[in-house]
Amino acid sequence: MVDLHSQYMTMKEEVDGAIRQVIGESSFIKGKSVKEFAVSFAAYNNVKKVITCGNGTDALQIALMALDLQKGNEIIVPTHTYFATAEVIALLGLTPVLVDVDPDTFNIDVQQVEEKITKATKVIIPVHLYGQCADMENLLRIAQQHDIKIIEDTAQALGATYTFSDDTTRKAGTMGYIGTTSFFPTKNLGCFGDGGAILVNDEALGEKINMIANHGQRIKYHHEIIGCNSRLDTIQAAILQVKLAYLDEAIAKRQKVAQVYTNGLKEVEGIEIPQGTSFSTHSYHQYTIKINKGDRDVVKSKLLEKGIPSLIYYPVPVHLQKAYQQYGYKKGDFPIAEKLQKTILSLPIHPELPEDQQLYIIDTLTEIIKNA
Numbered sequence: 001m002v003d004l005h006s007q008y009m010t011m012k013e014e015v016d017g018a019i020r021q022v023i024g025e026s027s028f029i030k031g032k033s034v035k036e037f038a039v040s041f042a043a044y045n046n047v048k049k050v051i052t053c054g055n056g057t058d059a060l061q062i063a064l065m066a067l068d069l070q071k072g073n074e075i076i077v078p079t080h081t082y083f084a085t086a087e088v089i090a091l092l093g094l095t096p097v098l099v100d101v102d103p104d105t106f107n108i109d110v111q112q113v114e115e116k117i118t119k120a121t122k123v124i125i126p127v128h129l130y131g132q133c134a135d136m137e138n139l140l141r142i143a144q145q146h147d148i149k150i151i152e153d154t155a156q157a158l159g160a161t162y163t164f165s166d167d168t169t170r171k172a173g174t175m176g177y178i179g180t181t182s183f184f185p186t187k188n189l190g191c192f193g194d195g196g197a198i199l200v201n202d203e204a205l206g207e208k209i210n211m212i213a214n215h216g217q218r219i220k221y222h223h224e225i226i227g228c229n230s231r232l233d234t235i236q237a238a239i240l241q242v243k244l245a246y247l248d249e250a251i252a253k254r255q256k257v258a259q260v261y262t263n264g265l266k267e268v269e270g271i272e273i274p275q276g277t278s279f280s281t282h283s284y285h286q287y288t289i290k291i292n293k294g295d296r297d298v299v300k301s302k303l304l305e306k307g308i309p310s311l312i313y314y315p316v317p318v319h320l321q322k323a324y325q326q327y328g329y330k331k332g333d334f335p336i337a338e339k340l341q342k343t344i345l346s347l348p349i350h351p352e353l354p355e356d357q358q359l360y361i362i363d364t365l366t367e368i369i370k371n372a
């Protein structure tokens with residue numbers, strides 16, 4: 001699916017040098033690379049402040065903790081997402097309100113968001129799934145009307161650009177009240193372990209988030225609030241600082257890979273290629289097609305027989321997860337997500353994927369679908 005090793009080989013000297021330097025300084029926690037990376041990453045995204053943390057799930061949790069929410073407050077979140085987005089809501093004792101997604105973009109259905117808003121709604125968490133932004137302009141309008149905050153889960157869409165109807169552009173994760181992201185190795189900007197970040201445009205909010213991620217202390221050993229311990233290691237920050245310089249190039253390569261798939265698959269009957277939007281670029285964290293002919297699982301195993309891996313992101317929507325039983329959702333509640341769960345298939349995509357391998361994937365898949 002991904003080839004982290006060949007990516008490493010393209011920048012080995014620089015990455016090794018950065019790691020060696022951190023080891024030389026032996027400042028493994030809160031070393032100077034952490035601050036340097038936070039500044040560079042804020043500049044890349046054009047936001048006021050970046051607070052780095054341990055992973056993308058912590059970033060979501062800390063973002064929610066920063067909003068002073070109360071038990072009974074409702075958080076709207078799509079059911080078709082990685083479980084972490086919904087998990088943190090439950091973990092903090094808040095009330096998740098799930099909504100279905102748009103069948104073409106896989107992102108949160110704005111109309112359903114509007115229908116689910118109550119007096120208790122405090123937050124909407126759109127997930128920019130697979131690398132493409134949700135309909136932020138409408139979400140921001142709704143949020144403003146009802147005094148609701150938006151936390152953008154940008155773990156998959158780092159570097160995607162959103163264009164508003166007045167032609168202003170913003171990076172994914174910088175439009176809502178808070179943006180969160182992950183540096184898990186396979187993400188568009190991945191480190192060599194776990195890592196995450198929170199993006200904000202409000203300095204005071206940034207200070208508060210910093211405090212929450214650091215045991216609720218501003219001054220060492222003086223704890224003002226209950227926080228948590230979530231840090232980006234210095235070594236990871238140093239690696240990310242090197243890799244950030246190549247992020248746009250990596251995304252451009254992903255887009256090129258996606259274009260090859262699109263050209264090769266768009267005419268194949270029974271395959272639906274990913275749909276674009278008028279408002280967002282696509283950073284192609286995933287290239288996710290829909291299999292509308294034959295059995296997706298059979299297609300998947302036939303691909304594997306020919307040496308081609310593929311993945312189902314995600315096989316079980318949030319509302320049907322066992323851990324979410326307590327909220328009383330049942331099969332049939334979100335038909336789009338349930339249908340997607342049976343038809344979606346993500347193909348191998350990464351910046352270094354050679355074109356000949358891609359053509360082999362396209363030919364093999366086309367043949368399988370023809371006979372499906």
Ligand SMILES: *Cc1c(COP(=O)(O)O)cnc(C)c1O
Nearest residue numbers: 055056057082084155156182184
């Ligand atoms: C990866 C991911 C996360 C969690 O990130 P971790 O760093 O693994 O905790 C959250 N949301 C989405 C949409 C993700 O893809």
